Amino acid sequence: MKFSMIILLLSFSTINFILVQSVTLEISKFGGKPNQDIAKALTSAWAEACASTSAVKIVIPSGTYQMTHVDVKGPCKAPIEIQVDGTIKAPVKPEDVGGDQLLRIGYVNSLTISGNGVFDGQGSYAWKHNDCSKQVKCKLLGMNLGFNFINNSIVRGITTKDSKHFHVNVLGCNNFTFDGFKVTAPGDSANTDGIHIGRSTGVNVLNTQIATGDDCVSLGDGSRQVLVQNVTCGPGHGISIGSLGKYKEEEPVEGITVKGCTLKGTTNGVRIKTWPNQPGTITVTDMKFEDITMDNVSNPVIIDQEYCPWNQCSKQNPSKIKISKVIIKNIKGTSGTKEGLVLACSSGVPCEGVEISNVDLTFNGAPATATCSNVKPKITGKVPECTAPTTKKE
Numbered sequence: 001m002k003f004s005m006i007i008l009l010l011s012f013s014t015i016n017f018i019l020v021q022s023v024t025l026e027i028s029k030f031g032g033k034p035n036q037d038i039a040k041a042l043t044s045a046w047a048e049a050c051a052s053t054s055a056v057k058i059v060i061p062s063g064t065y066q067m068t069h070v071d072v073k074g075p076c077k078a079p080i081e082i083q084v085d086g087t088i089k090a091p092v093k094p095e096d097v098g099g100d101q102l103l104r105i106g107y108v109n110s111l112t113i114s115g116n117g118v119f120d121g122q123g124s125y126a127w128k129h130n131d132c133s134k135q136v137k138c139k140l141l142g143m144n145l146g147f148n149f150i151n152n153s154i155v156r157g158i159t160t161k162d163s164k165h166f167h168v169n170v171l172g173c174n175n176f177t178f179d180g181f182k183v184t185a186p187g188d189s190a191n192t193d194g195i196h197i198g199r200s201t202g203v204n205v206l207n208t209q210i211a212t213g214d215d216c217v218s219l220g221d222g223s224r225q226v227l228v229q230n231v232t233c234g235p236g237h238g239i240s241i242g243s244l245g246k247y248k249e250e251e252p253v254e255g256i257t258v259k260g261c262t263l264k265g266t267t268n269g270v271r272i273k274t275w276p277n278q279p280g281t282i283t284v285t286d287m288k289f290e291d292i293t294m295d296n297v298s299n300p301v302i303i304d305q306e307y308c309p310w311n312q313c314s315k316q317n318p319s320k321i322k323i324s325k326v327i328i329k330n331i332k333g334t335s336g337t338k339e340g341l342v343l344a345c346s347s348g349v350p351c352e353g354v355e356i357s358n359v360d361l362t363f364n365g366a367p368a369t370a371t372c373s374n375v376k377p378k379i380t381g382k383v384p385e386c387t388a389p390t391t392k393k394e
């Protein structure tokens with residue numbers, strides 16, 4: 001009896017040992033050296049990792065590297081971790097990157113990206129040479145990271161810096177988490193959205209700092225069950241749902257929670273924006289904006305269903321996007337404008353089920369105001385009284 005127990009214990013620990021044992025592949029094994037383009041080395045390391053039947057960790061050690069476009073895909077046979085401790089620099093000129101994303105990973109399950117390394121898009125040249133701040137149809141100039149059709153995965157610790165265009169694009173992913181992630185770019189770098197999420201379910205952005213020139217986190221159509229928690233944004237344009245409604249084929253947006261976040265000096269705090277006079281008819285439902293601190297934010301809470309930058313659309317017909325079940329709760333701090341709360345809902349499909357409680361925002365020391373149109377919010381606690389808008393928001 002005792003003897004078989006010992007055997008059992010021994011075999012358990014052997015199994016455990018095998019399970020935790022993951023193969024480590026340093027990129028130097030594939031010719032990846034500091035100050036050189038590691039695109040080929042990383043691609044070769046991925047190929048070996050992806051074919052492995054046990055978990056593999058690819059390591060990019062500290063040091064500075066160059067990298068051109070890398071596009072790697074699954075399906076892979078076992079979990080893969082990429083530990084980035086080095087600084088990886090993109091070519092300065094967009095045309096030298098060789099693709100629209102510096103690192104694109106797709107079609108995998110159980111991916112981990114870890115480390116304290118940096119993806120540096122070296123975007124300042126590209127920002128000067130693009131026209132994205134002046135027109136809608138600007139040339140897309142290279143994102144730092146693209147995650148496509150990935151499940152059950154996590155990005156932890158690393159930094160993305162000075163991307164030429166969006167820092168991170170998340171498309172078609174399920175159960176994808178950013179934790180302790182960092183985005184940094186100057187406030188005047190056009191179109192450098194922090195994390196853009198679209199057509200994905202179960203995305204978490206946690207404990208993350210995002211300083212950039214455009215949206216902090218932007219949620220496109222088909223975003224479902226997204227949690228943005230303990231995220232600090234600023235500078236930048238804040239947390240944005242949309243713009244939505246421009247295209248007929250869009251998918252609904254549902255279950256978005258923004259909680260315990262701080263916005264500093266951003267143009268918007270939390271925003272939902274939809275286009276008027278456009279074909280999209282999706283629904284936007286189950287939005288929660290809770291426990292948010294605003295620090296000198298121009299539009300702290302805004303639903304804008306007449307979103308029409310550069311006056312490129314007609315406002316003749318209202319937006320057809322139906323917004324419902326919105327909870328706005330415990331919002332405090334300072335507004336950069338008189339209007340702390342703007343709910344400009346569609347006259348065609350008014351907002352429904354909007355609940356507001358405890359909004360304590362000041363502008364120049366006085367309570368900020370609220371304007372509401374095409375919505376009858378349910379109010380509890382201290383909330384500024386809703387008045388009809390006098391001026392149109394841009």
Ligand SMILES: *[C@@H]1O[C@H](CO)[C@@H](O)[C@H](O)[C@H]1NC(C)=O
Binds near residue numbers: 074108109149174
């Ligand atoms: C990810 O999950 C979706 C939905 O369950 C599934 O269709 C897809 O095959 C999965 N992808 C991978 C790479 O495992």
Ligand SMILES: *[C@@H]1O[C@H](CO)[C@@H](O)[C@H](O)[C@H]1NC(C)=O
Binds near residue numbers: 151152175
């Ligand atoms: C979600 O992904 C994480 C890895 O980031 C994994 O540990 C967890 O089990 C996944 N959850 C589900 C429900 O599959």
Ligand SMILES: *[C@@H]1O[C@H](CO)[C@@H](O)[C@H](O)[C@H]1NC(C)=O
Binds near residue numbers: 180206209230232
């Ligand atoms: C919030 O995120 C920061 C990193 O930005 C982290 O240092 C801090 O521990 C997090 N707070 C909680 C309660 O998790």
Ligand SMILES: *[C@@H]1O[C@H](CO)[C@@H](O)[C@H](O)[C@H]1NC(C)=O
Binds near residue numbers: 296298
């Ligand atoms: C608030 O932000 C504006 C720019 O949006 C800036 O000009 C102003 O100095 C800021 N005020 C404070 C008190 O930080």
